[in-house]
Amino acid sequence: MAPPVSSPARKAMLDLGPVLIFFGTYYLTDKDLILATALFIPATLAALVASYVLERKISPMPVITAVVVVVFGGLTLALNDETFIQVKPTIVNGIFASILLGGLATGRPLLKVVMGEFYRMEEAAWRTLTLRWGLFFVFLAILNEVVRLNFSEEFWVNFKVWGVFPITMMFVVTQLPFIMKHHQEDEAGEEPQGPAA
Numbered sequence: 001m002a003p004p005v006s007s008p009a010r011k012a013m014l015d016l017g018p019v020l021i022f023f024g025t026y027y028l029t030d031k032d033l034i035l036a037t038a039l040f041i042p043a044t045l046a047a048l049v050a051s052y053v054l055e056r057k058i059s060p061m062p063v064i065t066a067v068v069v070v071v072f073g074g075l076t077l078a079l080n081d082e083t084f085i086q087v088k089p090t091i092v093n094g095i096f097a098s099i100l101l102g103g104l105a106t107g108r109p110l111l112k113v114v115m116g117e118f119y120r121m122e123e124a125a126w127r128t129l130t131l132r133w134g135l136f137f138v139f140l141a142i143l144n145e146v147v148r149l150n151f152s153e154e155f156w157v158n159f160k161v162w163g164v165f166p167i168t169m170m171f172v173v174t175q176l177p178f179i180m181k182h183h184q185e186d187e188a189g190e191e192p193q194g195p196a197a
Helices: 008-028 033-055 060-079 083-105 111-115 123-150 153-162 164-182
Strands: none
Touching: 008 033, 008 060, 008 153, 033 060, 033 083, 033 153, 060 083, 083 123, 083 153, 111 123, 123 153, 123 164, 153 164
């Protein structure tokens, strides 16, 4: 049986679930970042497994995120040093930026691999969109370091939950007009579909 069509709402919940567990644990345990990290690691892995079970596939980005969470979260727990988990978003966003911008530099707009089953656009449009996302990930990496180095741990935790997600959603919304402008229907005049159920 073919895998089901990916649900954006379900994907958002799988992405946000571990972060909400991290945030909730932090405040329910009187701001214990170490314990929050200890629960964040299995929650991230559980979300990865759930994504595979529900969709029969896993995108590269969640896998990269999970690997970095396990490595830097593990270092946080092993060394009892919260710096590692705070640096994790910088590393993850830096990796994403490097993949997208590096692919672009070699003539491969890799964002097409992730979104190509939902949208059909010319290569020039994919290159532009890939560049925008690559630069956005650079921005998030720098922003995390600014917040981490200049504000309190509690501020960083709040920003991770209530700052990064709205900023990302705003960026996504600003890209929709570009996508809709360059999105092409197939020859039959139908929108491209995900895998059939």
